[in-house]
Amino acid sequence: MSPKNLAWPAAVLAVAAAGLLSLAVGTRAVPLSAVLDALLHGGGSPDALVVRSLRVPRTEVGLTAGAALGLAGAALQAVTRNPLADPGILGLSQGAAAGVVLALSFGLANGFGGYVWYAFAGAVVAACLVYGIAVRGRGGASPVKLALAGTALSAMTAGGTTVVLTSSSATLDQFRFWQVGALSGRDAGTVVDMLPFLLAGAVLVLACARGLDALALGDETARALGHRVQLVRGVAALGATLLTAAAVAAAGPIAFVGLAVPHLARRLVSGGHRAVLPLSALLGAALLVGADVAGRVVRAPAEVPAGVMTALVGVPVLVVLVRRRGTAS
Amino acid sequence: MKGDRRWGWPGVGGAARRRRGAAFCGSGAAPGGTIARGLRGTAPAARGLTAGHTLLRPHPRVSLLLHRRSAAVSAALLVLLAAVMLASACLGQTYVSPAEVWHTLRTGSGPYDLIVGELRVPRIVVGALVGAALGLSGALVQSVTRNPLASPDVIGVGHGAAAATVLALSTGMVASPSAMPVISVAGGLAAAALVYVLAWRHGMQPNRFVLTGVGIGVALSAIVQLYLTDSELEAAEQIKLWLTGSLNGRGWEQAGPLAVVLLLCLPALVWAGRALRPLGLDPDTAAALGVRVDRVRLGLTVLGVVLAATATGAAGPIGFVALTSPQLARRLTRTPQLPLLCSALTGAFVLVAADLAARTLLPPLEIPVGALTSLVGGPYLLWLLGRRTATR
Numbered sequence: 001m002s003p004k005n006l007a008w009p010a011a012v013l014a015v016a017a018a019g020l021l022s023l024a025v026g027t028r029a030v031p032l033s034a035v036l037d038a039l040l041h042g043g044g045s046p047d048a049l050v051v052r053s054l055r056v057p058r059t060e061v062g063l064t065a066g067a068a069l070g071l072a073g074a075a076l077q078a079v080t081r082n083p084l085a086d087p088g089i090l091g092l093s094q095g096a097a098a099g100v101v102l103a104l105s106f107g108l109a110n111g112f113g114g115y116v117w118y119a120f121a122g123a124v125v126a127a128c129l130v131y132g133i134a135v136r137g138r139g140g141a142s143p144v145k146l147a148l149a150g151t152a153l154s155a156m157t158a159g160g161t162t163v164v165l166t167s168s169s170a171t172l173d174q175f176r177f178w179q180v181g182a183l184s185g186r187d188a189g190t191v192v193d194m195l196p197f198l199l200a201g202a203v204l205v206l207a208c209a210r211g212l213d214a215l216a217l218g219d220e221t222a223r224a225l226g227h228r229v230q231l232v233r234g235v236a237a238l239g240a241t242l243l244t245a246a247a248v249a250a251a252g253p254i255a256f257v258g259l260a261v262p263h264l265a266r267r268l269v270s271g272g273h274r275a276v277l278p279l280s281a282l283l284g285a286a287l288l289v290g291a292d293v294a295g296r297v298v299r300a301p302a303e304v305p306a307g308v309m310t311a312l313v314g315v316p317v318l319v320v321l322v323r324r325r326g327t328a329s
Numbered sequence: 330m331k332g333d334r335r336w337g338w339p340g341v342g343g344a345a346r347r348r349r350g351a352a353f354c355g356s357g358a359a360p361g362g363t364i365a366r367g368l369r370g371t372a373p374a375a376r377g378l379t380a381g382h383t384l385l386r387p388h389p390r391v392s393l394l395l396h397r398r399s400a401a402v403s404a405a406l407l408v409l410l411a412a413v414m415l416a417s418a419c420l421g422q423t424y425v426s427p428a429e430v431w432h433t434l435r436t437g438s439g440p441y442d443l444i445v446g447e448l449r450v451p452r453i454v455v456g457a458l459v460g461a462a463l464g465l466s467g468a469l470v471q472s473v474t475r476n477p478l479a480s481p482d483v484i485g486v487g488h489g490a491a492a493a494t495v496l497a498l499s500t501g502m503v504a505s506p507s508a509m510p511v512i513s514v515a516g517g518l519a520a521a522a523l524v525y526v527l528a529w530r531h532g533m534q535p536n537r538f539v540l541t542g543v544g545i546g547v548a549l550s551a552i553v554q555l556y557l558t559d560s561e562l563e564a565a566e567q568i569k570l571w572l573t574g575s576l577n578g579r580g581w582e583q584a585g586p587l588a589v590v591l592l593l594c595l596p597a598l599v600w601a602g603r604a605l606r607p608l609g610l611d612p613d614t615a616a617a618l619g620v621r622v623d624r625v626r627l628g629l630t631v632l633g634v635v636l637a638a639t640a641t642g643a644a645g646p647i648g649f650v651a652l653t654s655p656q657l658a659r660r661l662t663r664t665p666q667l668p669l670l671c672s673a674l675t676g677a678f679v680l681v682a683a684d685l686a687a688r689t690l691l692p693p694l695e696i697p698v699g700a701l702t703s704l705v706g707g708p709y710l711l712w713l714l715g716r717r718t719a720t721r
Contacts, residue, residue: 083536083540147478148477148478151478152706152707152708152709153707154707155648155649155703155706155707156703156704156706156707156708157707158648158700158703159648159699159700159701159702159703159704159705159706159707160700160704162569162573162697162699162700162703163696163697163700163701163704165569166566166569166570166573166696166697166700167694169562169566172562172565172566172569173562173565176554176557176558176565176569177558179554179557180554180555180557180558181554255547255550255551256544256547259543259544259547260544304555305554305555305558307551307554308551308552308554308555310551311547311548311550311551312548312551312552314544314547315544315545315547315548318540318541318544319527319541319544319545322528322537322540322541322544323527323528323530323537323541
């Protein structure tokens with residue numbers, strides 16, 4: 001088998017390994033046999049309780065958020081034709097942050113469960129604004145206009161949230177723990193709440209895979225090949241928005257997964273977006289959960305949040321990739 | 330610098346030389362009006378040589394090609410900057426009339442010496458210098474990366490400064506984030522150097538540079554985030570305020586080093602004004618014209634990073650000024666490349682005006698100026714987007 005074909009089993013293995021480790025590793029180490037036992041039979045032992053009530057929800061959030069971020073990142077990079085595109089670029093992370101800050105400062109939400117819907121709404125509103133702004137004027141929503149509008153809106157909302165955060169210490173006190181992007185303390189309902197959006201987003205993005213391949217050739221070529229460029233771009237962006245908004249709402253603004261995973265996926269497989277998109281989802285899930293596991297080990301018994309770990313683990317990978325990519329880009 | 334002669338494009342050299350004089354006046358925040366006097370003293374000797382330019386012959390052996398619109402815009406920006414600086418000295422919780430401000434400045438005494446002489450004027454000067462440095466560094470970095478969305482932050486300066494500050498705070502080396510410009514400058518320089526080294530591979534390629542910079546920035550900001558969640562709330566608030574960028578409590582001790590750095594950079598800026606031009610072409614064409622593209626890029630990047638790091642050390646990482654000033658300036662001058670002088674003036678104007686607004690909008694609360702520049706810079710970028718007819 002060529003290395004390209006090995007990518008799929010390797011990615012699946014990585015996801016499975018990360019998931020199992022996430023259930024077993026932590027302040028209280030649980031042997032793998034006990035993990036399986038707890039999963040299959042339940043039971044009332046302390047190990048089973050830890051696994052079922054704490055680690056399973058956490059791992060679920062990690063797997064879904066990671067997969068969503070990887071998938072959304074790959075789609076956004078194709079839509080904006082920008083290798084730097086990530087959830088931040090369309091203003092999604094900042095929109096979600098603004099939603100959380102608003103909810104906190106008006107006392108609307110308490111605890112992580114309370115933030116979720118405000119974060120989701122903030123991200124969706126931000127994405128709608130960005131698309132609405134970019135679509136005006138001649139040429140429709142071109143990649144550059146999307147990126148610019150996203151950056152502009154991000155900066156604006158960041159300014160607004162900073163004004164609130166520097167004047168209200170109570171808000172900052174809660175917000176900083178959301179912003180760092182951690183998987184700990186998520187309740188099991190989060191994933192269930194977000195599942196419809198995640199599924200819808202995934203279906204929309206995957207349906208556009210061929211169109212995204214064509215977009216890479218440029219708008220005119222894509223049009224000549226029979227693709228409706230604006231439709232493809234709109235649907236893919238909508239799907240990516242749903243995915244990202246749900247992931248950010250569930251896990252906080254986790255940097256880097258959406259940025260780096262698609263680069264890795266494109267190196268590992270050929271075959272266009274029909275291969276790159278699913279592989280990005282797998283790799284994103286493995287990366288986020290793996291980073292979460294690493295974060296529990298590095299500074300035990302304290303934890304390094306997953307958002308910090310993804311950055312610290314992923315950046316060297318990104319740098320190596322960027323250096324190896326040669327001069328073409 | 331040796332390469333200068335070989336670029337010898339007809340007309341370009343003259344214009345660059347004109348820019349050289351102009352850059353001198355603006356970056357040092359020298360007395361306004363120097364440029365205007367220079368213009369009036371040199372009557373145009375010829376018109377219509379190059380569209381939009383005027384040939385100046387102040388001396389039989391010196392000929393300058395002046396971009397008329399750039400000169401007019403520079404003069405207008407200087408007037409605006411002077412006006413907003415004056416307004417900033419007058420307005421605040423206590424109103425001081427312009428006459429009183431002038432009196433206080435001239436004599437260094439009087440009832441308003443504390444407010445105007447010791448609080449407002451140093452702060453205004455720091456604001457103008459920081460803004461000018463940011464505008465310049467933005468123009469340099471955007472020219473090198475050929476990316477209108479790039480800014481010194483993209484190549485790691487702001488994040489490096491923040492991470493160095495946070496590390497110094499958490500190891501107990503210093504007590505307060507604003508008390509350590511040296512560490513933040515060093516952090517900014519180190520981060521940018523790291524990005525440059527990591528992105529270097531058989532030469533410098535702009536996309537790789539930006540991509541590496543974004544990656545390193547993410548890692549560094551993760552360290553800051555970790556500190557924010559680890560530390561006590563009070564320390565977190567303090568660092569958050571510093572991270573936003575603020576001119577509050579800044580004075581001559583910040584202005585001094587910044588002014589010195591800007592002055593020391595002047596010769597390099599003069600070179601940069603000229604060296605920027607061929608970078609607008611694609612690298613192969615520039616190389617065919619005799620430009621050592623990699624060296625020029627390195628020089629311009631170092632210059633931009635030094636300016637941005639010094640500005641960050643003085644006021645914290647103030648967002649958006651470096652990003653928008655060059656773009657705004659270029660739309661005003663309508664030159665093909667980013668104009669250095671006008672970028673500096675625009676940056677200074679934007680920052681002083683933003684600080685004035687930050688002080689006076691919600692009294693007695695003071696908004697950090699960095700938050701305000703983001704709030705204002707966002708809509709500006711949107712407006713730009715709405716106006717833009719062609720996509721780049």
